[in-house]
Amino acid sequence: MTIRTEPMTVNVGPQHPSTHGVFRVRITFDGEDIVEVEPVLGYLHRGSEKLAEERNYVQVVTLTDRLDYTSSMINNQAYCLAVEQLLGIEPPPRGKYLRTLAAELQRIASHLIAVGFFVQELGAFGTPLMYTFRSRERILDLFEMLCGARVTVSYMRPGGVFADTPADFWPALEQFLEDFEGELEEIENLLLSNEILMVRTRGVSPLPADVAINCSVSGPVLRASGVNWDWRKMAPYDAYDQVEFDIPVGQNGDNYDRFWVRMQEVRQSLRIVRQCVAQIEPGPVRQELPLVLRAAPGAEAYGRVEASKGELGFFLVSDGGVSPYRCKIRSPSLINLTITEHLLLGWKLADMIVSLGSVDINMGEVDR
Amino acid sequence: MTLPAVSGETLARRLREAAPNSVVEWSEAAVWVEPGSLDSVASVLHDDAEIDFKFLNSISAIDFVEHFELVYHLTSISRRHTGVVRSRVYGREEPTAASVVGVWKGADFQEREIWDLMGVRFIGHPNMKRIMLWEGFDGHPLRKDFL
Numbered sequence: 154m155t156i157r158t159e160p161m162t163v164n165v166g167p168q169h170p171s172t173h174g175v176f177r178v179r180i181t182f183d184g185e186d187i188v189e190v191e192p193v194l195g196y197l198h199r200g201s202e203k204l205a206e207e208r209n210y211v212q213v214v215t216l217t218d219r220l221d222y223t224s225s226m227i228n229n230q231a232y233c234l235a236v237e238q239l240l241g242i243e244p245p246p247r248g249k250y251l252r253t254l255a256a257e258l259q260r261i262a263s264h265l266i267a268v269g270f271f272v273q274e275l276g277a278f279g280t281p282l283m284y285t286f287r288s289r290e291r292i293l294d295l296f297e298m299l300c301g302a303r304v305t306v307s308y309m310r311p312g313g314v315f316a317d318t319p320a321d322f323w324p325a326l327e328q329f330l331e332d333f334e335g336e337l338e339e340i341e342n343l344l345l346s347n348e349i350l351m352v353r354t355r356g357v358s359p360l361p362a363d364v365a366i367n368c369s370v371s372g373p374v375l376r377a378s379g380v381n382w383d384w385r386k387m388a389p390y391d392a393y394d395q396v397e398f399d400i401p402v403g404q405n406g407d408n409y410d411r412f413w414v415r416m417q418e419v420r421q422s423l424r425i426v427r428q429c430v431a432q433i434e435p436g437p438v439r440q441e442l443p444l445v446l447r448a449a450p451g452a453e454a455y456g457r458v459e460a461s462k463g464e465l466g467f468f469l470v471s472d473g474g475v476s477p478y479r480c481k482i483r484s485p486s487l488i489n490l491t492i493t494e495h496l497l498l499g500w501k502l503a504d505m506i507v508s509l510g511s512v513d514i515n516m517g518e519v520d521r
Numbered sequence: 522m523t524l525p526a527v528s529g530e531t532l533a534r535r536l537r538e539a540a541p542n543s544v545v546e547w548s549e550a551a552v553w554v555e556p557g558s559l560d561s562v563a564s565v566l567h568d569d570a571e572i573d574f575k576f577l578n579s580i581s582a583i584d585f586v587e588h589f590e591l592v593y594h595l596t597s598i599s600r601r602h603t604g605v606v607r608s609r610v611y612g613r614e615e616p617t618a619a620s621v622v623g624v625w626k627g628a629d630f631q632e633r634e635i636w637d638l639m640g641v642r643f644i645g646h647p648n649m650k651r652i653m654l655w656e657g658f659d660g661h662p663l664r665k666d667f668l
Contacts, residue, residue: 194630195653202638203662366598369577369627382598388523455594457578468581468592483579483594491629520653 160188165505167196173270174516176509178493185501190494194487197520205480210236210311210446213480218305221486221518223266226259226296227460229309234390235456235467236311239448246392247436248313253392254429255299255308256458257422261333262292263461264373264415264422267513271412272344274510275353281343288336291329298322311446313439323430330427337419345416354408358496358508361406368491372463373414374512378406384459396428408504411511445475462486462513486518524596526550527572527604535572539565551605556591556618559608560645563624566595566606573597574604577625580632582639584665589616589641610641613664620645638663 166177175196181189201220205213217228230252237243244252269285293303298319300308308314344350360370365378375382383400385393401417403410450473457466463485472478489512496508529547536544536552543558554562566574574595581592593606610616620643621628632643633652640661643649651658660667 195655198653200662364626366575367626369579369625380598387601464578466579466594468579468594470583479581479583481579481581481583483581487630487634488579488627491627 201521221515224263224461231458231465238454244313249391250433271510359407377403377410408511486514560619563621582635
C-alpha cells in the first residue's frame, strides 16, 4: 500500500526567530526535502537611497548606520570613502588609522554575532552565543568611548573621524585586547573542532567558486568557496596598506567553511588592530572642511570597502548641489542572497536555517 | 590605491568587433552601449579571455529626467582589473533594457530592484516582479518625479 503525499509550502519568516530579522522565504517541502525556494524581501525597506537625496553629504552618514546595524562603523567608512573620492579629499594619517581600527573592531563584533547565531541555529542554545556576546559587548563599550553610541555610531565623517579618542580609550582597548585573546581561544576551543558542529555542517550546502562568482557573492561567503578576494588587499583604503594580514580562504564552500573563514578573520582583524595601536601617531583626526559640502556637477564616485558581509559600495552622483543626486548602495547582504536557492534546494529542513545562518545576512542592509 | 581599470576605448574596440551596433560612445572611464544589446554586450565581456569580466559588482540606475542611465561596475577576479559599462534608456512610460541575468546570475535581485524603484523593465529576466515593494504599488519611488 502506498501513502499519498503532497508537497507543502511553508512561510519561514518574516517573524521567524532564526531569520536574522524580517527575512521571509517561501519554501516548498516534499516530506523533509526542500524542492522550491523563493525569498520574499522588503519588510524593512525604508528607502535609504531616496532619503539620502534629501540630506547633505555629512547628514547621510547617519543613514548608513542603519543599513547593516551590526557593522555601522564599516558602513560609515564606505560612505566617507565615496564622498572623499567625489570631492578629492584625503583624511590625515591619524584619521585613517582610527577608521581602520574602528572598522576592524566592528568586523570582530559582526563576525562574533554571525558565529554565535550560526551555532545557536544548530541547536546549541544560548551558551556559545553568550560567549561571543560577552566579547562583542566590550567592543560596543569601546565604541561608546569613541563616539557616545554603541550601535548607530556615526563616528566617521568625510575627511576623517568626528573627534579624537578620549584619554581612557587606549588603556581600555589594551585591556580588551589582552582579555579577548583568552576569550577567543575559549570560543575556538569550544567550536572549531566540535564534533557535533562538524558533522552537522561539513559538506552541507557547498557553494562552488564559479557559482559564487557568477552570483556576485562577496565577503566571507566568497572566500569560503576558495576565492582569494578581499578589497582590503585588492584596493587598500585608509591604513590597510600599512598593516599586514592574511586572507583566510576555505576549500569546499560548505557551511563549515563559511563559519571557519569568519573565525579566522577574527584573528586577522585582531592582528590589524594591534598594528594600528602600535603605528598610530598623534595628529589631526579630520581634515577641515566646510559644514556643507558640494561636489562638482556631474562628478561621480564609487567607493567600496570589504565590509563584514562582503563588498559594500556607495555609488554617488553629484549635480553640484548640497546633497547627492543619486546615492546607490551596493549591499552585500542583498546580493549574497542570490545563492539562497542554490544553497537550499535538495537539502533538508534541519539544514535550512543553518545554511541561511552561514550566509550571515542583515535585513537592514538587504532592504535598505 | 585601486585596481587598474580597463578603459572605455578598449571595451568599445572589443565590442565593435564582437557585438556590432552595440556601442554608442566611450570615454576614458566607461563605454556606453544600446540598452537593447546589453545581453550580448554582457556575454562578450564575460567570455572574452582578455577582459574576463566574470564578476558583476553592481548595477546602478540614475534618473537624469531626460533619460535613465544604467551603470554596470564589473571586475575580473583572475586578471585583477575593473571596468564600467553604461547605457542610456529613454522614455518614461515603460523604458526597457535587455536583462543580463543569463550571463551574471548576480544581476537577478538588482534588476528587480531597479524595476521596482526606478521603473526600468528588463526584457528576458525570468521573474520581473517588484522586490522591495508589493505588486500593485503605484509608481517607482527613486524617480525624480515621485512625490
